[in-house]
Amino acid sequence: MSPKKSGTAKEAKPLSRIQEANRKAILDAALDVFAKSGFRGATIDEIAGKAGMSKPNLLYYFKSKRAIYQQVLEQTLSEWLTPFAELDPNGDPVEELRRYITAKLKMSESNPNASKLFANEVIHGAPVISDFLTTSLKALVDEKAKVIRKWVGEGKLAPIDPYHLIFTIWATTQHYADFDVQIRAVIGTQAGKPGFHEQAAQAVLSIILHGIKPR
Incomplete structure (x- = not known):
């Protein structure tokens, strides 16, 4: 389930293997740029440069920055x-x-x-995905x-x-991605050690699952 497709430049025609690779490179680069700079701060030139292609080449696949942004969001929501x-x-x-909780924690990691x-999209009022939030997500x-x-009702949960x-x-699993800087500030180098995410997952699972088991 994902938001209504915004439309890419060549949506109706199947893409070749090279075109698929280029499209993926654009979306991967765009995710990094949008996550760092937000929608307003990001530029087509920056995305193209990070993807290793020219701006005209990028615009062959996506007609605008908004189209790229929406596609990245759609991809994220579909995976989540x-x-x-x-x-x-x-x-x-x-x-x-x-x-489910384990899958969400792995995605955050x-x-x-x-x-x-x-998170940035929602904090700014969800201008691109507001319809999706109130329809498909709801x-x-x-x-x-x-x-x-x-x-x-069956007595299988509290x-x-x-x-x-x-x-x-949602809040707990995404915290480890959205507030990584805060986590590292509080617990220091432990956050970067091997096994930290596994330890966090066990703690989160224990807290939540013990809370929902029938008493």
């Missing part, structure tokens, strides 16, 4: 929402939520710029809230509000 959408209503609730980009969250509420549980998972 896939494990959430895959929560199995018939699965074991604790294990289903363990899998492997691609922190995507989380920072999304529908998915409502659907999964019903699943969590069913688990609570009596918790499903929406606040979802918000807690």
Whole structure:
């Protein structure tokens, strides 16, 4: 589930392998630039330079900076929402939520710029994805809230509000990407040591999962 496509310059025609590689290079470069400078501070020239191509070549694939920005956001949301959408209503609730939380933490570790980009978009009022948030995202969250509420009704989870549980998972898992500077300021070099993210994941899982187990 992702926002309505904004349209790339060659959307209707299948891309060659080289074109696909160039398009990926643009989106990877754009993610870094947008995460660092925001939408307003980023420039087409900077994105093109980081992607290793000329501005005219970049504009062959995307007609504007906004089109690139929206595509990066769409890609991020699609990756984030896939494990959430895959929560199995018939699965074991604790294990289903363990899998989802673990997936979100791994995403924050492997691609922190995507989380920072999304946070910046929302902080600025979500000008590009506001429609998506109030339609597609809301529908998915409502659907999964019903699943969590069913688990609570069956006595498989503690009596918790499903929406606040979802918000807690999002806030906690994305914190390790969005507030990396703050984490490093508080705990120092430990944050950069091997195994830190695994340790953080175990702590987060323990705190959240113990809180939702039936009492």
